[in-house]
Amino acid sequence: MSTFYELTPKDAKGNDYPFADLKGKVVVIINVASKCGFTSQYKELEELNKKYEGKNVQILGFPCNQFGGQEPGTADEIASFCSLNYGVTFPVLSKIEVNGSNEDPVYKFLKSQKSGLLGMNRIKWNFEKFLIDQNGKVVERFSSLTKPSSIAPKIDALLK
Template structure:
C-alpha cells in the first residue's frame, strides 16, 4: 500500500492486527501522532484526549501510532500499550498497531504523510515521538507539528478546518 494516491487509500492495522481503513475518515479532520509510553512528551496523551473529547462529536478523529524507534520509548506490546493509555490518560481515541515511522520498514501511512509535508528545514523524517500531522476534511495534510508543540495549541487550526 506504499503507492497510496490519497489519504483515504491508506489502511493501517489496528492494535489487534485488523485493517483500519482511512476511507472511514472521509469528511473528518484527522490528527495523526506517533506516540510512546516512556517519553518526556508522553503527558501529551492528556491534551490529545482533551482534544478528542472536545472535538470528536464535531468531526475530529485523533489516531495514535505507537513507535519504538526513538530511544526505545515504546517497548510494550499492543495490550500493554492499550492498558497504559487507558489507565494513565483515559485515552478513548484509536491507538493502532505499533509501527516504524522512518527507515525501510516505515509504515505506508508515514511514508505518505512525510511525502506530503516535510518538517523543519525541509527534513522529511520524523525526528521524535509525538510529531503531529493535521489532515483536513478532504484528506490533505494541512500542517505538521514537532514534538514540542502542545496538542491544545492546534485548536485554532482545528476550528478553522471545521
C-alpha cells in the first residue's frame, strides 16, 4: 500500500471499512485488548471520542491477541465488553495481528511510516497509538504508556 487511504481493513462484522472514507479527518488508531493492564485506557479513548464528536476526528480500535493472549474474545464478546465496561461508541474493528508474518496491512503501513522506541519497527504491547493527519500522513506514534488524554493537544493542533 502506498497511501493510508488505499487501506481497507474489516470491521467487527467482517465488512470492508475503507480508509478512503476518512479523508479530511484526523485519525487515532490503537491496538486494543480487553484483559490488559492498559485496558482502562478505553475510558479516556471514549472521552476523546466524545470531546471530538461532530468534528473531523475518528478513533479506531483494532483488537489484537498477540501480547500475552489478552484479547481472546470473539468480535461480539469484544464489542459487548467495550460497550458494557467503558461505554465505547467509536469503531472497534476486526481482531488482527500487528506484528509478524500475518500482520495486518494497516499496521504494516503505520509502522513503515513511524518506527517505535529505538527505531523498532514492531508494536511493543497493547494500546500503542498512531496519530494520522487529515491528509493521511502518520504524524506521531505513542507508546502504551501514553495516556489518550495527552494526545488531545496534538489533535487540537491538527484541527487548527
